[in-house]
Amino acid sequence: MAFEKEKHVQVYSVMTPSADKKLTGLIAATFTPFTREGEINLLEIGPYIDYLTEKQGVRNIFVNGTTGESMSLSVAERKILAEEWCQKAKGKMDQVIVHVGCMCLKDAQELTRHAAQIRADAIAVIAPSFFKPSNADVLKSFLQEVASVAPTLPFYYYHLPALTGVNVPARDVLDGIEKLIPSFRGVKFSGSDLMDFGRCVSYCQPHWSVLYGVDEQLLAALAMGSHGAVGSTYNYAGCHFNKLISAFENGDLVQARTIQFKVQELLSHAMKLGFDLGVNKQLMNEVSGLCLGPPRLPVMLCPPDRAQSIARKYHSIFPEC
Numbered sequence: 001m002a003f004e005k006e007k008h009v010q011v012y013s014v015m016t017p018s019a020d021k022k023l024t025g026l027i028a029a030t031f032t033p034f035t036r037e038g039e040i041n042l043l044e045i046g047p048y049i050d051y052l053t054e055k056q057g058v059r060n061i062f063v064n065g066t067t068g069e070s071m072s073l074s075v076a077e078r079k080i081l082a083e084e085w086c087q088k089a090k091g092k093m094d095q096v097i098v099h100v101g102c103m104c105l106k107d108a109q110e111l112t113r114h115a116a117q118i119r120a121d122a123i124a125v126i127a128p129s130f131f132k133p134s135n136a137d138v139l140k141s142f143l144q145e146v147a148s149v150a151p152t153l154p155f156y157y158y159h160l161p162a163l164t165g166v167n168v169p170a171r172d173v174l175d176g177i178e179k180l181i182p183s184f185r186g187v188k189f190s191g192s193d194l195m196d197f198g199r200c201v202s203y204c205q206p207h208w209s210v211l212y213g214v215d216e217q218l219l220a221a222l223a224m225g226s227h228g229a230v231g232s233t234y235n236y237a238g239c240h241f242n243k244l245i246s247a248f249e250n251g252d253l254v255q256a257r258t259i260q261f262k263v264q265e266l267l268s269h270a271m272k273l274g275f276d277l278g279v280n281k282q283l284m285n286e287v288s289g290l291c292l293g294p295p296r297l298p299v300m301l302c303p304p305d306r307a308q309s310i311a312r313k314y315h316s317i318f319p320e321c
């Protein structure tokens with residue numbers, strides 16, 4: 001048994017350089033920079049990474065996800081972006097997770113091969129949502145087929161039932177998944193069912209990470225044992241969430257709640273004004289001073305006064321940082 005275990009560890013460390021780096025802490029789900037004309041804008045990626053590390057204390061990124069409008073990008077654009085993120089992140093970010101999920105299995109496999117070539121630290125895959133998998137086994141077969149083309153690349157399942165409409169409990173997806181996907185490393189759980197989340201944490205293997213994705217209730221997920229958090233607001237509020245996590249780890253729940261409640265106040269103000277991805281992206285532009293451009297249709301451009309109002313609220317709630 002002991003020998004088997006050692007052999008296992010060695011195989012991992014030889015074949016996957018990042019195998020020993022358990023994914024924890026904050027992971028910013030990046031926006032995709034566009035030019036004013038709506039083309040991808042690679043020039044902004046370097047400054048974006050510097051902003052995250054220097055101003056927000058964020059050292060992991062999740063690229064080409066929901067926030068990155070991946071489903072509105074072509075496969076070619078996603079490859080160019082993934083490559084640039086990985087290149088510019090070298091020596092600055094701890095891990096770059098490239099989301100490669102697509103409606104089309106072949107496209108997802110192509111992006112997976114590409115992620116391995118560019119030495120991404122990990123990939124994540126969301127459930128296809130036009131033709132939906134009808135149960136956990138079908139979903140797992142889909143994920144397995146994607147993972148199989150890069151068998152040693154750390155793999156995360158991306159659970160986002162509100163947007164995919166795939167309501168299979170994440171815990172059911174984890175069941176026996178390592179037999180199908182030996183590179184399986186965890187789940188990015190962007191749902192509000194904290195019972196399902198807790199069941200994922202309690203089933204979690206030591207080398208997996210269960211990551212939470214609803215920023216406005218991160219504290220509840222930390223209490224449930226979350227290993228880290230992937231989200232859009234860590235792009236511009238990472239510095240505050242880092243303080244929330246430290247307070248939680250130090251047992252200072254009063255301070256942790258104070259920060260969480262401030263974030264909730266900010267987001268409920270934003271939601272009243274219509275908080276969609278277009279607004280979120282423009283809020284990032286306002287707060288960071290980066291030029292990430294407009295979103296791509298069908299996500300709509302946010303009227304500047306709306307983002308400015310939310311940015312003012314941000315600065316009044318968080319006068320520091």
Ligand SMILES: CC(=O)N[C@H](C=O)[C@@H](O)[C@H](O)[C@H](O)CO
Nearest residue numbers: 066190213214215216231232233
């Ligand atoms: C649906 C969606 O994009 N969720 C994001 C990540 O999972 C979150 O980071 C939210 O943007 C955030 O929690 C604000 O509601």
Ligand SMILES: CC(=O)C(=O)O
Nearest residue numbers: 029065066067231232
């Ligand atoms: C928010 C998130 O996790 C995503 O953009 O995919």
